[in-house]
Amino acid sequence: MLISEVAFEWMISLALVMTCAAPVLLLGLFIKDFISKTIW
Amino acid sequence: MTEFALETSTGITIIILFGVFWVAFGYWLGRKNRSHEDFALAGRNVGFAFAAATAMATWVTSNTTLVAPQLTYQFGIWGMIGYSFAALGLILFAPMAKRIKELLPNGYTSGDFVRLRYGNLAWLVFIIISVVYAFGWLISLGMAGGILLESLSGLDYHIGMTTILTICVGYTLFGGMRAVIATDFIQALIIIVGVSFIAYWLIDNVGLSSIHSNLTAEHPQLLDLLFPAAVMFLFNNIFFGLGEIFHSNVWWSRALSFKKNVAYKAYLTGGLLWLPIPIVTGFIALAAPQLGIFPPSPDMIGPTVAAAVLGKAGAIVVFIIIFSALASSLDSLLAATSDLVTQDIFHKRLKPKASDKTLMRFNRSCILGLGILTWLLCLPRIATLGALLNFAGAFVASTIWPILLGLYQRRLTGGYAAAAMAFGTLFGMLGYFAIGFYVAALTSCAVSGLICLVGIIRSDKKFDWNQLDEGEQVHAD
Amino acid sequence: MTIQKNCFNYRYILLVLCFLSVLPTTTLASPLKLSGPDSVVKEGYFTVSVSTTAAAELNRVTIEVASDSEFSENTKQFPALGDFKDISLTGFSNGSYYLRARAEDAKNQTYLSNTIEITVKHYPLWQALTLFFIGLVIFITLVATLLLLHRQWIHSKHHKHHD
Numbered sequence: 001m002l003i004s005e006v007a008f009e010w011m012i013s014l015a016l017v018m019t020c021a022a023p024v025l026l027l028g029l030f031i032k033d034f035i036s037k038t039i040w
Numbered sequence: 041m042t043e044f045a046l047e048t049s050t051g052i053t054i055i056i057l058f059g060v061f062w063v064a065f066g067y068w069l070g071r072k073n074r075s076h077e078d079f080a081l082a083g084r085n086v087g088f089a090f091a092a093a094t095a096m097a098t099w100v101t102s103n104t105t106l107v108a109p110q111l112t113y114q115f116g117i118w119g120m121i122g123y124s125f126a127a128l129g130l131i132l133f134a135p136m137a138k139r140i141k142e143l144l145p146n147g148y149t150s151g152d153f154v155r156l157r158y159g160n161l162a163w164l165v166f167i168i169i170s171v172v173y174a175f176g177w178l179i180s181l182g183m184a185g186g187i188l189l190e191s192l193s194g195l196d197y198h199i200g201m202t203t204i205l206t207i208c209v210g211y212t213l214f215g216g217m218r219a220v221i222a223t224d225f226i227q228a229l230i231i232i233v234g235v236s237f238i239a240y241w242l243i244d245n246v247g248l249s250s251i252h253s254n255l256t257a258e259h260p261q262l263l264d265l266l267f268p269a270a271v272m273f274l275f276n277n278i279f280f281g282l283g284e285i286f287h288s289n290v291w292w293s294r295a296l297s298f299k300k301n302v303a304y305k306a307y308l309t310g311g312l313l314w315l316p317i318p319i320v321t322g323f324i325a326l327a328a329p330q331l332g333i334f335p336p337s338p339d340m341i342g343p344t345v346a347a348a349v350l351g352k353a354g355a356i357v358v359f360i361i362i363f364s365a366l367a368s369s370l371d372s373l374l375a376a377t378s379d380l381v382t383q384d385i386f387h388k389r390l391k392p393k394a395s396d397k398t399l400m401r402f403n404r405s406c407i408l409g410l411g412i413l414t415w416l417l418c419l420p421r422i423a424t425l426g427a428l429l430n431f432a433g434a435f436v437a438s439t440i441w442p443i444l445l446g447l448y449q450r451r452l453t454g455g456y457a458a459a460a461m462a463f464g465t466l467f468g469m470l471g472y473f474a475i476g477f478y479v480a481a482l483t484s485c486a487v488s489g490l491i492c493l494v495g496i497i498r499s500d501k502k503f504d505w506n507q508l509d510e511g512e513q514v515h516a517d
Numbered sequence: 518m519t520i521q522k523n524c525f526n527y528r529y530i531l532l533v534l535c536f537l538s539v540l541p542t543t544t545l546a547s548p549l550k551l552s553g554p555d556s557v558v559k560e561g562y563f564t565v566s567v568s569t570t571a572a573a574e575l576n577r578v579t580i581e582v583a584s585d586s587e588f589s590e591n592t593k594q595f596p597a598l599g600d601f602k603d604i605s606l607t608g609f610s611n612g613s614y615y616l617r618a619r620a621e622d623a624k625n626q627t628y629l630s631n632t633i634e635i636t637v638k639h640y641p642l643w644q645a646l647t648l649f650f651i652g653l654v655i656f657i658t659l660v661a662t663l664l665l666l667h668r669q670w671i672h673s674k675h676h677k678h679h680d
Contacts, residue, residue: 002256002263009248012323015124015316016239022232022313029089030225033462038299040072040086040182040218113607114562132660135667258593259608261561268645269560275652282659329608334580336601337564344598440659448666482652489655 044354045347051193054359055200059207062367066211066219074211076399079298080148080379083264084429086221091298094221094372095310097228098290099130101177101369104318105231105362106184109342111273112322113501116255116262118270120322123248125274126281126488130311133285137295137303139447143508149294149376150443152386156508157446158454167384169435174377175417178410181370182418188362191340192347192355201418204363207368209411213404217297220371227364232317234361238346238354239320242327245349254330262326273425276433279481283436286443290376378406434472437465438488444493450503456495464488528679549575549630558637562607567597567618567630575620575628580604586615587630609637 033039086094102193104123111119144153151170155163183200189200211219255263264270295303314446325341327349328334328466330420343362347355382403394402442457468484553565570574578597584590597604614637618630 001265002260002266005249005252008117008263011121011319012239012243012288014247015319015323016236016243016318019232019236019239019320020500025309025313026089026225026229027094033087033089033218039090040083040085040087086572113605114560116608132663135663139667139670255608261610262608266642266645267561268640268642271642271645272640272648274649275656276648278652278656333598334595334606335598336603336605338562338605338607341605347569444659444663444666448663448670482648482655485659486651486655489658507533 045352046193046359048193048195050356051189051195051359052145052357055185055189055203055207055363058360058363061201062207062223063210063214065223066213066215068215069218069222070215070216070240070452071502072218073216073400076396076403078218079400079403080375080382081293082221084297084299086298086302088299088302088309090221090225091294091302091306092309092313093228094224094294094314095130095291095307097224097231097368098294098372099285099310099314100228100231100317100365101125101181104314105235105321105365106188106339106342108318108322109325110338112262113325113328113338113341115270115273116259116264116267118247118265118267118274122270122274122277123318123322123467124315125278126309126318127315128278129281129285130314132282132385133291133295134285134304134311136444136447137291137298137307138301140292140295141298141300141303143447143505144296145510146204147296148293148381148383150289150512151380152388153292153446153508154443154457155388156510157503158442158457160454162454162458162461163384165458166439167380168382169439169461169465170289171377171501173284173288173432173436174373174380175414176412177251178370178373178377179365179417181373182414184362184416184422185366185370186421187339188343188366191357192343197421198419198423201416204366204370205278205411205415205418208367208374209407212371212374213407216403217293217375220375221297223371224368227368230364231361232313234364235317235320237357238350239323241350241354242324246327246330251327251330255326259329269478272476276478276480276482279437279440279485280433283433283438283440283481283485287378287436287439289380289462290372293376348474359512374410378403378410380506381406381410412480416493431477431480433477434468434484435465437468437481437484438462440485441489441492445496449496450505451496451499451501453495453499453501453503456491456499460488460491460495463491533557547628547630548616549620549628551580551630551633553616553633553635558609558635559640561609561637561639562605563609563635564603564605565616565618565633567602567620568602569620575622576600578602578604578618578620580606581617581619582606583615584612587635588615588617588632612636617666 079082108120111123147153151163151167154166182205185204186197186201189195190197211223222450261267321342324345328341328345331345331349332417333345333348343358346358350357375442382399386402388401438461442460445452446457464484464487466489468480471483472480548570550568550570551565554563565580567578580595581588581592582595583592595604595606614635615632616635617632620628
């Protein structure tokens with residue numbers, strides 16, 4: 001049973017989008033912590 | 041005449057630049073450290089952004105950047121999906137981290153917990169498992185460093201391995217936990233951006249549908265959802281990941297160093313951020329057959345493909361990513377293991393009245409000592425990375441049930457916990473040698489779970505949670 | 518007398534040397550030698566290595582794989598990376614495969630190696646699925662236990678606060 005092309009494309013694309021969202025989220029959280037002085 | 045993607049001099053330059061930066065950064069962060077608690081646990085006050093990033097970055101190890109592509113190359117689709125399920129370890133640890141932070145407000149290590157909860161016998165078994173695992177991981181990271189530098193730039197294995205170890209020991213020594221966590225944040229960003237860049241380039245230039253059709257025609261096994269060996273490996277890998285995270289002081293010391301109420305959401309976020317990364321790195325390996333790349337050993341597939349398709353710029357990106365991935369785990373492991381030795385063996389066993397200053401000095405010498413020991417053990421290139429790590433699966437998976445039940449359940453006693461860990465490990469090893477690597481963690485977890493179940497049924501004792509809080513026992517100067 | 522004896526020794530050694538140099542050439546027609554896994558491959562991936570006995574350096578090592586020993590059916594070629602002599606191949610389905618190495622020397626002369634046969638036989642699916650379901654059951658038990666115990670604790674914490 002082979003994985004279909006559509007499923008394959010969706011899986012890789014979704015993973016890539018999620019990975020790209022991560023740095024945005026992390027930087028956002030960092031700025032929030034920085035402003036409220038709760039980094040450490 | 042092998043052509044390396046990078047000139048040896050470029051490789052060395054990158055390493056030295058990063059090395060100087062990390063060590064200086066570590067030194068700068070280390071100025072704030074006033075006490076041993078500051079050094080070992082960053083003052084127990086790490087905020088959400090750093091907490092989530094460090095959880096994610098530490099879990100992105102040489103495994104994710106080297107072994108995930110390797111498993112994808114060998115097991116296909118299930119290799120990468122199975123690998124990404126290791127995120128479950130972080131996600132399931134989230135509630136436990138909250139519990140740990142509340143149960144042990146003054147605790148330092150996972151060894152602390154096992155000693156107070158289960159007594160000395162279980163502690164001894166636990167420490168043996170922890171040390172075997174920590175060294176297995178340290179060595180695999182050190183070796184990965186050497187192999188990476190050699191495969192990308194032709195730099196001698198021993199020089200590369202020595203350099204990476206020196207840099208990580210350097211900044212951990214100066215900055216302690218603060219340096220580890222802050223560098224993890226930056227390294228996390230570098231890893232994610234770099235990996236996304238390579239994957240995007242491959243999709244853009246080679247194309248997802250062309251990779252799929254090539255594999256369907258030439259290597260259909262890699263797209264098979266019922267690939268027997270891969271199906272067998274799936275849950276074994278999950279239990280391995282759970283065991284690694286549940287027992288290791290790397291994760292406990294993080295939970296303890298986070299601000300109150302941050303631990304739960306930090307681990308959950310870290311896990312969700314980590315989840316797609318093995319799929320993205322693994323995917324790189326699936327493009328290899330179409331590009332006509334067949335590496336000399338499977339663990340080199342990721343770096344080789346990236347360097348081959350992206351040329352020199354790509355090789356530099358790969359080099360920096362893997363260097364960051366190695367460093368973000370190596371530093372955490374050095375710090376957490378030396379905390380374990382300082383707190384559990386030196387402070388609690390040998391010198392209960394040691395001053396804060398003595399503890400800090402001992403912790404630092406420990407980091408240095410661990411670095412040197414790792415270096416010595418890395419000198420011979422023993423096994424391929426995957427083989428070394430699979431062996432450790434039998435050890436760590438035996439701790440899953442005793443740790444989980446010990447945190448929440450009052451009836452499991454020390455004798456049964458010790459037996460569960462010892463026999464779990466033993467049967468896991470038997471499975472490893474008699475059947476294969478894909479049953480080691482599974483067997484270990486199953487056997488240890490059964491012993492715990494018997495222990496709970498047969499026990500009539502109830503543990504008093506207040507025994508866990510030893511209070512602040514450090515003697516100030 | 519002594520000179521004669523020396524001469525005899527010399528000839529004797531030469532004879533042995535000649536004999537030794539003849540031996541490998543009769544058993545090995547090609548300077549290329551291919552070796553692979555000895556036992557049946559159960560995971561569909563394996564590493565083969567090429568060794569050369571010739572003094573001259575051989576380039577562009579390629580592994581040829583076919584489903585018959587004449588290399589006439591389903592022949593595929595897998596080039597080695599750089600001048601590495603080991604090659605990891607992957608994604609093979611059940612069956613017998615014939616492999617040989619091909620390489621060129623500096624004068625573009627092509628050499629072929631010996632042919633080896635590799636049998637790939639994956640684990641039976643029932644065995645894999647049994648392990649899969651055992652793992653699944655343990656995993657579900659584990660997650661359920663964790664969530665249950667954690668919820669109990671959170672509940673009891675709230676009760677304490679209310680008291």
